Amino acid sequence: MASELIEKYNVPGPRYTSYPTVPYWDEQLFTREKWKNSIKKSFKESNSSEGISLYIHLPFCESLCTFCGCNKRITKNHGVEDPYIKTVLREWEMYCELLEEKPVVKEIHLGGGTPTFFSPDNLKLLIDGIFKQAKIAAEPEMSFEGHPNNTNRDHLKVLASLGFKRVSYGVQDYNAAVQKAIHRIQPFENVKRATEQARETGFTSVGHDIIFGLPFQTKEHIIHTIERTKELKPDRIAFYSYAHVPWVKGNGQRGFNEKDLPTAAQKREQYETGKQMLRDAGYVEIGMDHFALKSDSLYKAVEDRTIHRNFMGYTNSKTQAMIGLGVSAISDSWYGFAQNVKRVEEYQNLVNNGMIPVYRGHILTEEDLVIRKHILNLMCKLKTSWYTRQEFFNGLPDVLVRLKEMRNDGLIEIDSNYLKITEKGRPFVRNICMAFDMRLQRNKPQTQLFSMTV
Known part of the structure; x- marks a missing residue:
């Protein structure tokens, strides 16, 4: 029966980090002015009561991971850090001018790309710059996506000193053949080091991302990966299906052939196997694709009925307004969505010319x-x-x-x-x-x- 259901319901479908989903935005009726009015309306309604969230997109990576669907720029030139941060802070300044009163920042998430491509000093420069023009909420939720290979103790110490308490590390899979196929060579020892250092420097929630359905991946690989994960006992785990969308992301997801991917039935077996292992290890399934220990804030958010879902995925608390800063970042005013331009040079040019760099969006009916x-x-x-x-x-x-x-x-x-x-x-x-x-x-x-x- 399970295989029949898989065959029946395995169709293309959205992950619903928004509604309407991006392909169904009415871009013809969207304008920059409508977006500004939308965010001002939301801000007036909610800033004093719940504050706002910030998502900051840091797009640079030193190498390409072929499973990744994010907007990124591959470079080893770290000279890009300083001008990019200055542009992000100028974009934030334009939003602060638009909002008229100081925003109360309840949540910050640094995504990418690879946020820890940036030096600890530059990450401090970025966050200090954000709070020069904002108030910090009483109990802020501040998190970042870390690459275990290049997140070091200095990164963690600086971010912890700024108020960051949560990090999610992209693990994906510990099997060498899978790692080679997705161009993400990442030994268990690196993940262990990064996880332990996060806890030692004051992070209270460490998450691991594990993907099933990757090229060459088998049920045995999932078992091995989760057995190793249990040794480190991360506070929460995102266990989700590889999204194979090469027609969207181009050559970045064509480092392997279609025949190298598990079938739908094999993927479902990988998921069911991993889910049971996580449950047996004390993790509670939350929403879709997420698991958390009962001691983690995500589980407590379910208990308190404050769990929310947006472009950052599941989050502990809801804010009506979420502003996305940086190239390709998506903002959500509740009444509307807006996405920034996707090319770094165009983004910097628009911001430096005094324009909020959105290029498409949707105003909700x-x-x-x-x-x-x-x-x-x-x-x-x-x-x-x-x-x-x-x-x-x-x-x-x-x-x-x-x-x-x-x-x-x-x-x-x-x-x-x-x-x-x-x-x-x-x-x-x-x-x-x-x-x-x-x-x-x-x-x-x-x-x-x-x-x-x-």
């Missing part, structure tokens, strides 16, 4: 806002309801029709006003969300836009 809440509920709480008029939208009867087969397959429990995803339905969260995705349903793509759901 009333229907979008309602559906967004339902998809967030499903992704974060595995349930949603429509008891009130505010939770209803005109397409809901059609959604319920699309969900009938999933109910018959035991993936969901549903009545006239309520939906809950079952344990059997957990692997198919993306498929269930797709039933609510009115923009996808009204305009189904003729070509493949998304990675496979299984």
Whole structure:
């Protein structure tokens, strides 16, 4: 039965870090002025009560990992650090001028690329520059993505002194053949060192990212990787499917052939094996693809019902406004989305000429806002309801029709006003969300836009 469900529901689908998803943004109606008005509105509503989040994209890497779908610039020239930081701080200054009063920063996440490509001194320069124009919340959530091969004790000490308490390390897989295929040679000893040094310097949450479905990967590789991971006992684990989208990312994901990838059934076996091992080791499954120890803040956020999902993935707490700084970064005002230009030179040119460097986005309609809440509920709480008029939208009867087969397959429990995803339905969260995705349903793509759901 499990293999039949995999075959049935293994279709291309979004990961729903936003709704509408990026391919369905209405870019024709989006303007820079509409975006500015959107972020000002959100800021006025929420700054004093909950503050804002910042995502800062640091795109540089010294080498290309062929599994990676991020926007990056490969270089060994560290002379790019200083001008890039100055541009990010100038972009932040423009937002602060737009917002009129000092923002309260509740959350900062440094992503990439490789944030630890930057020297510890330059990372300090960046964060100090952010807080010159902002207030820091009473209990901020500050985190970064670390590469175990180049995150050193100095990086960790400086970031800890600035208030960073969480780091996520990209582990992926410990098998040599897999590492060679994805161009990420990373011995266990490097991950062990980086994990231990993070704890020694004051980080209270250390996460590891593990990917299944990579080229040449087998169930035995997953078992080996998680056995080694258990030795280090990270506080949280992202255990997710490799997104094979070479038509989007070009040659970066063509370092291996399609035949080298596990089948959908093999990927599901890898996932089920890893999930059971993590549960046996004391990890609790959270939302989609995430696991945490009960002592970690992500688990506590589930208990407190404050867990949220945005372009950074799952996060401990919600802020209505999230500003993305840096090349390709995406911002979210709740009422709208905006993405910065993707080329470093264009980004720097726009900012240096006094322009907020967004090039596309979407202003949400009333229907979008309602559906967004339902998809967030499903992704974060595995349930949603429509008891009130505010939770209803005109397409809901059609959604319920699309969900009938999933109910018959035991993936969901549903009545006239309520939906809950079952344990059997957990692997198919993306498929269930797709039933609510009115923009996808009204305009189904003729070509493949998304990675496979299984």
